[in-house]
Amino acid sequence: MDPSIFLQYSPPSGLPQESKLATYMNRSTSTPTRSLNQALGKLSLESSPTSIKKLSNGAPAGMQQVLIGEFVPISYYSPTNILPDSPESSPPATLPPTMPPMPTNPQVHQENVGGTTYFYSTNDSLNTTGCLSSSASLVGAEACMGPVVSAAASPYASQIYSGTPTHMGAPMGSGKPGLAASFYMPETIRNEIYQRNEDVFLQTDLRQYPDLPENVEMYSDLTPLESAAPHSMATSYRAAHRHSGDHYALRRLHNYSAVGNKRLDVWKQIDHPNVVRLHDYFTTKSFGDHSMVLVYDYHPGCTTLMNKYLATGTQGPNAEANGAFHDPFSSDPDAPRPYTHQKNAMLRAVACGALLPEAVLWSLLVQLTAALRAIHSAGLACRSLDPTKVVMNGCRIRIAWCGVADALHPTASDMTQAQQEDLSALGRLALALACRSVHCDNLPASMDLVSRTYSADLKNLILYLLSTAPTRRSVTDLMPMIGARFYTQVEALERRADAFEEQLAREIDNGRLLRILIKLGVINERPELNMDASWSETGDRYMLKLFRDYLFHSVTEDGRPWIDQAHLAHCLNQLDGGTGAKVELMSRDEQSVLVVSYAELKHCLEQAFDEVMLAAGAAP
Numbered sequence: 001m002d003p004s005i006f007l008q009y010s011p012p013s014g015l016p017q018e019s020k021l022a023t024y025m026n027r028s029t030s031t032p033t034r035s036l037n038q039a040l041g042k043l044s045l046e047s048s049p050t051s052i053k054k055l056s057n058g059a060p061a062g063m064q065q066v067l068i069g070e071f072v073p074i075s076y077y078s079p080t081n082i083l084p085d086s087p088e089s090s091p092p093a094t095l096p097p098t099m100p101p102m103p104t105n106p107q108v109h110q111e112n113v114g115g116t117t118y119f120y121s122t123n124d125s126l127n128t129t130g131c132l133s134s135s136a137s138l139v140g141a142e143a144c145m146g147p148v149v150s151a152a153a154s155p156y157a158s159q160i161y162s163g164t165p166t167h168m169g170a171p172m173g174s175g176k177p178g179l180a181a182s183f184y185m186p187e188t189i190r191n192e193i194y195q196r197n198e199d200v201f202l203q204t205d206l207r208q209y210p211d212l213p214e215n216v217e218m219y220s221d222l223t224p225l226e227s228a229a230p231h232s233m234a235t236s237y238r239a240a241h242r243h244s245g246d247h248y249a250l251r252r253l254h255n256y257s258a259v260g261n262k263r264l265d266v267w268k269q270i271d272h273p274n275v276v277r278l279h280d281y282f283t284t285k286s287f288g289d290h291s292m293v294l295v296y297d298y299h300p301g302c303t304t305l306m307n308k309y310l311a312t313g314t315q316g317p318n319a320e321a322n323g324a325f326h327d328p329f330s331s332d333p334d335a336p337r338p339y340t341h342q343k344n345a346m347l348r349a350v351a352c353g354a355l356l357p358e359a360v361l362w363s364l365l366v367q368l369t370a371a372l373r374a375i376h377s378a379g380l381a382c383r384s385l386d387p388t389k390v391v392m393n394g395c396r397i398r399i400a401w402c403g404v405a406d407a408l409h410p411t412a413s414d415m416t417q418a419q420q421e422d423l424s425a426l427g428r429l430a431l432a433l434a435c436r437s438v439h440c441d442n443l444p445a446s447m448d449l450v451s452r453t454y455s456a457d458l459k460n461l462i463l464y465l466l467s468t469a470p471t472r473r474s475v476t477d478l479m480p481m482i483g484a485r486f487y488t489q490v491e492a493l494e495r496r497a498d499a500f501e502e503q504l505a506r507e508i509d510n511g512r513l514l515r516i517l518i519k520l521g522v523i524n525e526r527p528e529l530n531m532d533a534s535w536s537e538t539g540d541r542y543m544l545k546l547f548r549d550y551l552f553h554s555v556t557e558d559g560r561p562w563i564d565q566a567h568l569a570h571c572l573n574q575l576d577g578g579t580g581a582k583v584e585l586m587s588r589d590e591q592s593v594l595v596v597s598y599a600e601l602k603h604c605l606e607q608a609f610d611e612v613m614l615a616a617g618a619a620p
């Protein structure tokens with residue numbers, strides 16, 4: 001923009017009455033208090049929207065075109081550019097203790113430049129007000145959408161995405177990652193999250209289960225997790241809590257006749273990342289019998305270790321994809337037959353790369369031993385550690401349905417023996433995973449495979465767990481065998497946490513911008529409010545309407561829509577921050593330009609939205 005076009009001009013008095021801005025300006029009671037030069041000095045043109053060429057076609061005769069250089073999307077993610085005058089950039093401690101209200105009629109200076117009228121706020125307190133208003137409205141917005149957070153603790157100036165941290169990006173000099181990669185979530189994380197969401201919303205055809213009760217105590221929408229086997233003693237369901245709507249996994253024990261036992265209350269206390277948490281248990285007659293129901297956390301997208309790593313291709317959905325080991329003694333006629341015995345089949349598995357990498361095995365073992373350590377130190381035993389009762393989603397495994405054995409056998413008392421059996425069960429599970437077969441009865445052949453393929457530590461750990469010596473074993477004895485692999489696991493988890501934190505940093509502002517868009521949508525072009533048909537065309541709302549036009553309906557010099565998503569996000573961030581940066585809004589009749597700060601626009605937005613909310617909550 002060439003400022004000389006303003007400087008040479010001596011302003012006429014008055015606002016063109018045909019301009020719709022007159023409606024807004026009529027509310028002003030003040031007189032101009034500073035010169036156009038002063039006002040221009042305050043303009044932040046680097047981020048000004050007027051770099052959009054507008055009005056070239058069909059501009060009324062005599063009107064001065066506001067022609068400014070093509071808008072160049074500067075680095076919107078650089079805090080120095082995005083918030084030139086941001087009042088929020090000063091530390092919260094410097095804010096005045098009280099919050100002066102936004103003046104309803106800010107002092108406005110107006111200038112007509114060759115037929116285009118410019119309006120400037122001359123209220124010097126605007127910056128401060130904008131800052132405070134933004135804090136206030138943050139609380140307002142949060143109160144409307146969720147828990148209130150301390151506005152002062154999170155100034156908006158620092159809430160704009162600052163780019164991928166170097167420790168997450170490609171190393172310098174190793175070539176640029178694609179632009180898309182820097183804007184979008186990696187496919188792996190997206191797929192993982194989508195898969196979980198899909199699982200929660202997946203509806204089973206409940207006509208197949210006509211006997212399912214509509215409600216079971218506080219739970220409804222029961223969906224079987226597995227097709228029921230005939231004469232089954234237990235059935236699993238996903239269900240929604242009737243009050244909170246949260247999903248839970250229910251385990252129903254059919255024809256349950258035992259009385260309650262205290263161990264289930266101890267199970268409820270176990271809160272461990274590798275144990276599916278028991279929340280509640282109750283007996284019910286909703287299924288037509290006397291059943292006991294145990295209520296667990298529901299982990300969407302789960303599959304059992306059996307299905308993931310051990311089932312043959314026809315049995316498990318993931319098995320084929322993961323190169324599952326084909327059991328040489330499978331009853332499946334299509335399964336490859338061994339030409340000699342189990343050992344040969346295992347060696348063939350090694351040759352075709354179907355065995356799990358050792359790092360995966362250690363990751364599973366570290367998690368399982370962590371779970372057992374928590375369970376045993378609580379004075380409990382798992383009693384059912386087998387691959388069908390360990391579930392997995394992502395890289396996390398959890399022992400499922402803990403406490404069911406205690407519910408079924410409340411009088412079983414030898415806990416020490418049960419814990420020893422847990423360790424043996426862990427040994428069998430480790431061997432099965434190492435051989436990728438549940439048929440490891442030929443122990444020498446299986447151990448031979450393990451020693452040929454994996455480290456001595458893994459072999460020793462399995463031997464220790466399977467040992468039948470009378471000496472008492474403990475899960476803590478496994479620690480030296482795991483050794484430094486524990487650090488590998490911790491490092492992998494930290495890297496994963498880094499990746500998720502990086503994604504969170506990218507997406508964290510989306511909700512904030514959505515809330516602003518919702519507010520604008522609620523206000524703009526509302527046909528009428530409180531019987532006032534001109535509501536959206538007057539006062540604060542008119543400014544917002546022009547801002548909406550500016551944001552979404554800008555056109556290039558030759559009339560084509562001008563769309564730059566970075567610019568959109570930049571403007572919405574400025575609005576949310578209520579910064580002192582100025583924006584020039586053109587009236588639709590192209591006769592006037594209103595120069596306002598984002599602080600003023602933010603105030604308008606909050607006022608108008610509050611009005612709508614008030615009207616919405618009013619008694620009919």
Ligand SMILES: Nc1ncnc2c1ncn2[C@@H]1O[C@H](COP(=O)(O)OP(=O)(O)OP(=O)(O)O)[C@@H](O)[C@H]1O
Nearest residue numbers: 225226234236249276297298299302303304391400
């Ligand atoms: N807490 C949980 N959250 C989500 N899914 C789970 C949970 N626990 C288990 N599952 C899933 O539920 C499905 C059924 O588990 P379940 O143990 O009932 O299998 P099953 O083979 O039918 O065993 P059983 O014959 O003993 O009932 C499995 O696919 C498992 O992945």
